[in-house]
Amino acid sequence: MRVCALAGGVGGAKLSVGLQDALEPGALSVVVNTADDFDPWGLRVCPDLDTVMYTLAGVANPETGWGLVDESFASLEMLSGYGEDTWFKLGDRDLATHVLRTQRLRAGETLTGIMGELSRALGIPGGILPMCDEKVSTMLKTPAGLLEFQEYFVRRRQGDEVLGVDLKGIEDSRPTGAVLEAVSGADVIVFCPSNPVVSLGPILSVPGMREALAVTPAPKVAVSPIVGGKALKGPADRMLSSLGHGVTSAGVAALYEGLLDGMVVDRTDEGERENIERLGMRVLATDAVMGPGPDRERLAREVLRFGAGLKA
Amino acid sequence: MRVCALAGGVGGAKLSVGLQDALEPGALSVVVNTADDFDPWGLRVCPDLDTVMYTLAGVANPETGWGLVDESFASLEMLSGYGEDTWFKLGDRDLATHVLRTQRLRAGETLTGIMGELSRALGIPGGILPMCDEKVSTMLKTPAGLLEFQEYFVRRRQGDEVLGVDLKGIEDSRPTGAVLEAVSGADVIVFCPSNPVVSLGPILSVPGMREALAVTPAPKVAVSPIVGGKALKGPADRMLSSLGHGVTSAGVAALYEGLLDGMVVDRTDEGERENIERLGMRVLATDAVMGPGPDRERLAREVLRFGAGLKA
Numbered sequence: 001m002r003v004c005a006l007a008g009g010v011g012g013a014k015l016s017v018g019l020q021d022a023l024e025p026g027a028l029s030v031v032v033n034t035a036d037d038f039d040p041w042g043l044r045v046c047p048d049l050d051t052v053m054y055t056l057a058g059v060a061n062p063e064t065g066w067g068l069v070d071e072s073f074a075s076l077e078m079l080s081g082y083g084e085d086t087w088f089k090l091g092d093r094d095l096a097t098h099v100l101r102t103q104r105l106r107a108g109e110t111l112t113g114i115m116g117e118l119s120r121a122l123g124i125p126g127g128i129l130p131m132c133d134e135k136v137s138t139m140l141k142t143p144a145g146l147l148e149f150q151e152y153f154v155r156r157r158q159g160d161e162v163l164g165v166d167l168k169g170i171e172d173s174r175p176t177g178a179v180l181e182a183v184s185g186a187d188v189i190v191f192c193p194s195n196p197v198v199s200l201g202p203i204l205s206v207p208g209m210r211e212a213l214a215v216t217p218a219p220k221v222a223v224s225p226i227v228g229g230k231a232l233k234g235p236a237d238r239m240l241s242s243l244g245h246g247v248t249s250a251g252v253a254a255l256y257e258g259l260l261d262g263m264v265v266d267r268t269d270e271g272e273r274e275n276i277e278r279l280g281m282r283v284l285a286t287d288a289v290m291g292p293g294p295d296r297e298r299l300a301r302e303v304l305r306f307g308a309g310l311k312a
Numbered sequence: 313m314r315v316c317a318l319a320g321g322v323g324g325a326k327l328s329v330g331l332q333d334a335l336e337p338g339a340l341s342v343v344v345n346t347a348d349d350f351d352p353w354g355l356r357v358c359p360d361l362d363t364v365m366y367t368l369a370g371v372a373n374p375e376t377g378w379g380l381v382d383e384s385f386a387s388l389e390m391l392s393g394y395g396e397d398t399w400f401k402l403g404d405r406d407l408a409t410h411v412l413r414t415q416r417l418r419a420g421e422t423l424t425g426i427m428g429e430l431s432r433a434l435g436i437p438g439g440i441l442p443m444c445d446e447k448v449s450t451m452l453k454t455p456a457g458l459l460e461f462q463e464y465f466v467r468r469r470q471g472d473e474v475l476g477v478d479l480k481g482i483e484d485s486r487p488t489g490a491v492l493e494a495v496s497g498a499d500v501i502v503f504c505p506s507n508p509v510v511s512l513g514p515i516l517s518v519p520g521m522r523e524a525l526a527v528t529p530a531p532k533v534a535v536s537p538i539v540g541g542k543a544l545k546g547p548a549d550r551m552l553s554s555l556g557h558g559v560t561s562a563g564v565a566a567l568y569e570g571l572l573d574g575m576v577v578d579r580t581d582e583g584e585r586e587n588i589e590r591l592g593m594r595v596l597a598t599d600a601v602m603g604p605g606p607d608r609e610r611l612a613r614e615v616l617r618f619g620a621g622l623k624a
Contacts, residue, residue, distance in 0.1 A: 042415035074384045078408035082433045092404040096390035099411070103354035121394045 003304065004186035004218075005030045008199020009048045010065035011225055011233055012192035013055035015303070018296030019190065020056055022304060025125035029182035030056075033194070034111065034130045035138040035167055035202035036149045040088050041079070043098040044105055047150070048199065049115055049130060050097055057122035062292070065233075068093045087155045112176050129182060131203040132173040138198055139166040149198065158235040161242045165197060173206050183212045188307035191222035193288070195236040196255045197243060204259070213259055219310035221262040223303060224249035227289055228268040250275035261310040264288055264303050282310055315616065316498035316530075317342045320511020321360045322377035323537055323545055324504035325367035327615070330608030331502065332368055334616060337437035341494035342368075345506070346423070346442045347450040347479055347514035348461045352400050353391070355410040356417055359462070360511065361427055361442060362409060369434035374604070377545075380405045399467045424488050441494060443515040444485035450510055451478040461510065470547040473554045477509060485518050495524045500619035503534035505600070507548040508567045509555060516571070525571055531622035533574040535615060536561035539601055540580040562587035573622040576600055576615055594622055 003023060005016050007030050016030045030052055037046045047066065054060040054068055061067045071091035080086045090098070097118065104114045110133045119128045138149040141164035144156075152160055175183075183189065194200050204210055213220060229247050231237040237247045245251045249265040250272045256263075263281045265272060266288035273283045284306040290296045315335060317328050319342050328342045342364055349358045359378065366372040366380055373379045383403035392398045402410070409430065416426045422445045431440045450461040453476035456468075464472055487495075495501065506512050516522055525532060541559050543549040549559045557563045561577040562584045568575075575593045577584060578600035585595045596618040602608045 041411050042418055043411065068390075072384060072386045072404065074404035075387060075408045075411075078380075078405040079412065082408065082412055082430060084412070092384065092386035092407075093390040095404075095407065095411075096387045096394065099353050099355065099387075099407075100391065100394055100396070106354055118394060 001187045001304065001308070002027050002185055003029070003188050003190060004182040005190040005192055006194075006200055006203050007031070007048070007052055007192040008033045008194030009036075009051040012048070012194040012199065013052045013060070013065065014290050014296050015190070015192045015223060015300060016052055017055050018290065018298070018300030019304070020126060021297040022300040028126035029129055029178075029186070030127065031129045031131055031179050031182060031203060033199045033202050034132065035136040035170075035198070036153070037135065038137070038148060038150050040090065041084075042102070043095070044102045045088070045090070045098050046101070046111070046130070049128060050094070053115070053119050053122065053124065053128050056124045056126070056128065057119070059122065067091055088150060110176075112178050127178060127182060129176065129178050131175070131179065131209070132206050133176055134169060134173040136170050136173050136202060136206075137168040138202060139168050140164070141166065153235075158238070162235075162239045163242060165201065165243070167202055167205055170202065170205050171207065175206050175209050175212055179209075180212055184216050186216065186218045188304055189213065189216070189218050189220040190303055190307065191220070191256065191260070193223040193225035193232060195225060195231075195234060195239065196252050197236065197239050201255075210259065219261045219307045220259060221264060221303060221307040221310065222252070222256055222260050223264045223288060223299070224252050224266070224269065226252055226269075227266040232289060248272055248275075250279075253279050253281055262306055264306060313499045313616065313620070314339050314497055315341070315500050315502060316494040317502040317504055318506075318512055318515050319343070319360070319364055319504040320345045320506030321348075321363040324360070324506040324511065325364045325372070325377065326602050326608050327502070327504045327535060327612060328364055329367050330602065330610070330612030331616070332438060333609040334612040339438065341439035341441055341490075341498070343441045343443055343491050343494060343515060345511045345514050346444065347448045347482075347510070348465070349447065350449070350460060350462050352402065353396075354414070355407070356414045357400070357402070357410050358413070358423070358442070361440060362406070365427070365431050365434065365436065365440050368436045368438070368440065369431070371434065379403055400462060422488075424490050439490060439494060441488065441490050443487070443491065443521070444518050445488055446481060446485040448482050448485050448514060448518075449480040450514060451480050452476070452510075453478065470550070474547075474551045475554060477513065477555070479514055479517055482514065482517050483519065487518050487521050487524055491521075492524055496528050498528065498530045500616055501525065501528070501530050501532040502615055502619065503532070503568065503572070505535040505537035505544060507537060507543075507546060507551065508564050509548065509551050522571065531573045531619045532571060533576060533615060533619040533622065534564070534568055534572050535576040535600055535611070536564050536578070536581065538564055538581075539578040544601060560584055560587075562591075565591050565593060574618055576618060
């Protein structure tokens with residue numbers, strides 16, 4: 001079975017590693033949001049791609065879910081000593097990823113090609129695919145003005161109300177050949193429990209991506225990132241609310257209407273089954289909150305079984 | 313008293329810190345060789361500038377003379393994990409210097425401006441001045457072919473015979489305004505005990521630099537990097553020999569003929585006095601091999617006293 005997952009950062013990475021563990025080596029491709037990418041100190045940092053890569057390579061920091069395990073921050077301290085504002089916590093080992101990526105981008109390689117090389121070097125058998133090779137930047141409209149995503153997310157700790165989302169550059173982007181192949185070749189397509197607005201939203205906004213998903217016959221199933229009216233992680237709940245969406249699994253399902261065949265929700269949200277089914281989706285209510293280690297593979301297997309059963 | 317020193321890496325940095333200790337804060341400007349600069353992983357690394365800067369800031373590694381004290385190498389290990397060849401030992405804290413410099417160069421700042429900012433941030437009162445703002449690259453002709461300086465110096469551990477030196481880009485370089493001011497405003501000019509071929513050689517080859525030194529009335533004095541027919545550090549002795557120069561203090565003096573008023577040699581080389589005086593220079597024979605710590609200031613004071621006495 002070949003699987004294509006769409007993912008943002010930490011939540012997406014958790015289900016992705018469960019899928020990797022559940023599948024034959026090389027059978028998983030993860031299409032990852034790149035609209036959070038930014039360039040501190042002139043280095044291209046791709047938070048979601050790297051979180052997925054480090055997690056699938058087994059070198060992610062298990063406490064935070066992002067960054068590297070056993071990380072040090074000597075370089076950042078030196079930057080601080082030079083008077084730099086170091087709100088973005090670049091670790092020493094993480095820095096190597098950004099330095100190499102930046103060098104290769106400047107040399108004309110594609111982000112897709114670079115992530116392929118880096119993830120293979122870390123021993124990942126499947127594909128970690130940027131949603132596109134063009135630069136797209138999520139800009140958030142807030143009462144404090146337009147904020148770059150990392151400014152909002154890291155520096156201001158998601159304290160601003162999000163009143164709108166602008167994906168700068170999205171109109172000039174297109175799905176890569178690798179993404180189109182992963183979508184068309186998949187037996188099941190999984191929308192990870194990532195933020196539907198700022199993680200999966202940009203992926204689905206790449207011109208041609210929704211069409212590619214629509215034409216492939218593979219069943220498409222999402223795992224809800226909202227459980228009991230709250231986000232498992234991050235600001236998705238407040239963001240859905242301030243943008244006028246329902247802060248429920250059904251609210252998330254509504255954002256994916258027309259794309260999905262099935263929705264996996266937590267047992268807590270069993271009561272939303274009818275609202276979701278009304279959107280033309282089947283529902284699996286299970287333990288959708290992943291615990292550590294093997295629980296991620298357990299959920300992945302349930303999602304795949306549910307997805308495969310939605311065929312025809 | 314205002315002093316302008318010309319310096320390469322470790323040897324130049326040692327005398328420079330002695331001069332800094334001997335002088336009023338801000339009275340020292342060090343003009344530094346940049347022809348060893350190169351761009352590993354797309355980052356501009358300036359070995360001599362950084363050795364001088366770290367030494368004057370009191371944060372240099374006292375064991376090696378270059379690099380930072382208490383340095384770690386987590387980033388380099390990660391680069392190695394990505395399959396990179398890591399013969400150039402970039403430390404984590406050192407990396408911060410290169411990342412910032414590269415970012416600012418790309419933003420259009422001059423190397424002179426950047427080094428000013430970085431060295432001020434590290435608390436250095438005087439000026440650390442690149443010999444020029446243009447990129448110059450020392451290329452060495454060897455039996456193994458043309459080698460970039462760091463390739464020869466670090467990767468191949470100075471094992472190749474140097475048959476010729478080519479300073480790529482030197483014809484398009486010129487002394488910066490800061491260098492010309494430091495030279496014309498100095499009361500004494502000191503040639504540090506650096507390699508006369510590949511450290512001070514490039515500085516003196518910047519078109520206009522010899523002329524600027526010639527017209528300033530300040531006495532000019534060099535400290536010999538050769539003691540008893542051997543280089544204090546590095547491959548200067550073998551290089552002088554293979555290029556057909558005398559491997560003596562007098563041999564070094566001959567390379568500076570017409571530029572210098574005086575030469576400081578070690579007592580060991582007292583016997584070379586006549587040969588050097590024949591080149592039109594006065595000679596001070598003293599303990600020219602710097603020990604650790606305060607001995608650097610001791611030599612600096614002797615050099616300055618000798619230099620100031622050569623006036624008129």
